[in-house]
Amino acid sequence: MNHLFRLSAGLLRSGTSGLYRRGPVPEGHVSLVVARLFSSEPENSELGQLIKKDKVVVFIKGTPAQPMCGFSNAVVQILRMHGVDDYASYNVLEDQDLRQGVKNFSNWPTIPQVYFNGEFVGGCDILLQMHQNGDLVEELKKLGIHSALLDANKDEQKK
């Protein structure tokens, strides 16, 4: 399925391949805007490559510094609690084409959306349940990420 992405004037930038606009990098997060035709094979499309560029990729409303939605904020806060602060976050409110595109790509109707190692994990509800039942610590370990909550637990045991 081909997905058309229209560039809005404010997002066009010269000097790049025309594929991405690299936004400011607050707190180590990267904000990009996808502006290209999808290939007919989703896994080889730009979005397909985007989700694999970083171990943890989230599509949210707003930014990690300023989430614009309670559910997106929940994702940001959960990641923060686990000490995950080096991840890619994409603000779907900046680009309605990205917003619809990621819903089509993931076959998931809502935002936020979370990817680990290029694999779709789920939305806010799933991430919260994974956090509550301990699965998130294990999944982060598989990514090579040591959850801060493990250290917090160790400190508690030492007392």
Place this chain on the structure above:
Amino acid sequence: MLPLFRLARAPLTSLRLLPLRACSHTPMDRPVESSIRAKLSRTLAPTHLEVRNESHLHAVPAGSESHFRVLVVSPSFEGLPLVQRHRLVNEALREELAGSVHALSIQAKTPQQWSSDPSLAKSPPCMGGSKHDPGMRLRSDRE
């Protein structure tokens, strides 16, 4: 008890066909909620189902049916990971999610999970996202 011939002549509106409810709303007032209940019941045969319209907790006009929380307890979820369970719910409500439903919180449990933890999760506080959401404005403009 009314004689049968009087029942037959009575207009339908005078018959108490709907169960008495504490509130004055009828399914006709909440078409999306009714549709969500019906579709989840039909497709997942839940042993327990809760559908809550949480639109009033968000920055949307009064009376909206845009934000929902559903709790579905069904043996259909046995052996399925969370993401697959949620996909089943999403698929059942595809039409609603393509329409007015902007946000859907899902709890999908097996009967055993529900019996060991019969609690409904709470949604995080709204951060006013719908106010900044051109998609929502467009939708509300169309409605």
